Amino acid sequence: MKITKKWLKKLCQEQQLYSTPSCNEVLYLHYKGIEKIENLEEYVNLATLWLEGNAITTIENLDHLEKSLRCLYLQENGIETISGLTSLKALAQVNLSDNQIKSIDQDSFAGLDQLTSVQLCRNRLQDNSGLAGLVAVPNLSTLDLTGNNIADVRVLEQVFMKMPSLKVLMLVGNEVIKSMSTIGVPYRFTMVAALETLTYLDDKPVFDDERRAVSAWKAAGGLRLYLERGTLSDDEKRQIKMAAGEAMRVEREAIRVEKEAAHRKNMDDFEQMIRQARIDKGLDPDDCPLFRKTAGAGEEEADEDMPGLEDEEGEDVETGEESAAAGVEAEAEAEADEPEVGEASPEPAETVQGDTTFLTTAEDEASEVDVDEVD
Structure with missing residues (x-):
C-alpha cells in the first residue's frame, strides 16, 4: 500500500477528520499495509501519528513534524534500525514494540530531551552494548523491554543505573531475571535498591513501605x-x-x-x-452504639434470651438421659391430648354393598359387633 495525497484526503473524510491537512492533530494510518512513510508533508501539525501494524522497514520523512509530533506509534512493523527520529524535538512517546530491532545506537534518540517513554517489547535486543542509546536520553522515565533476549546481569550497572530519571521499568520475559537468581542475587530487592527513582518494576508498583524495607536491606x-x-x-x-x-x-x-x-x-x-x-x-455522647462497651476481659454482658453454654459437666448442659426422659414425657402429653374413640363424632366412612353405598361410623360398627355378640 502506498500513501498518496488523494488517499489521505479520502481517509480523513472516512475518519471524520478535517479535509484541510494542516488542521489535523492526529492521523490514523494503522493496519493499512503501508510499506513506506511518505506524502505527509502537508500534515504539519500532527501531534499523534498511528502507523501500527504495517510493513514499514524504515523511519523516514517525518522532519516536518519537528515541533508538533509528541506520540509516534510504530509497533508491529518490520523495522530493524532506529533512525529518522532525532529531528522530532517535541517527541515524548514512541512505541517500537514487535519489530526486528537488535540494537539501539548512541545517536538513535540523540537530542530528544522531551522523550520520556520508550516501548521496545518483543524485539531482538540482547547485548548490553546494544542498549547504549537509552543512556543518552536524559529524561527517559518509562522503559518497556518486555520479551527480549537480555541475559547479562551487568545490564543493571552498565545501563539502568546510568538513567537518572527512570521510574518505570519492564523486564518480564528476559533471562536476566533468572540470571540474577542463579548467582544468588535477589532480583527485585537488587533492582529497587540500585534504582532509587524507580516507582514501578515489571507488574508491581514500588510502594513506600517496600522502598523503606529495601533501603534497610541495602x-x-x-x-x-x-x-x-x-x-x-x-x-x-x-x-x-x-x-x-x-x-x-x-x-x-x-x-x-x-x-x-x-x-x-x-x-x-x-x-x-x-x-x-x-x-x-x-x-449523651456515651449513648451511641459505636461507643457502647462490649464484653471484655473480666466483663461479660448478660443475654436473657440465650441459654448459658458451659462445659459438658456443667449444670446448664442437658445429659443424654435427661434429654430422653424429656422426650418421653412430651410424647405422653401428646397422646393424652388426642380424643378417645367415642368421645367425638368421627367422620363417616363409605361402605359398599352390591350396587348401594352406605355411610357408616365407628359407632354403627360397634353396635353391629355388640348385636352379634348378643346373638
Missing part, C-alpha cells in the same frame, strides 16, 4: 551481593544475606507497628469527632 549490605558478586566468598555472602535479611525483617515489623498506631489514632480521632457532635446536639 544499608545492611544487601546490594553488595550484586556489586561485589565476583569477589565475595561463600561465607561472606551467607553473612551478608543473614544481616540484610534481619535488617529487612526488623524494618517491616517497625512499619507494621507504625501502621497499627496510626490506625488506632485515626479511630480515636473519629470517636472524639462523633462524641463532640453528639455533645453539640445535646445528646
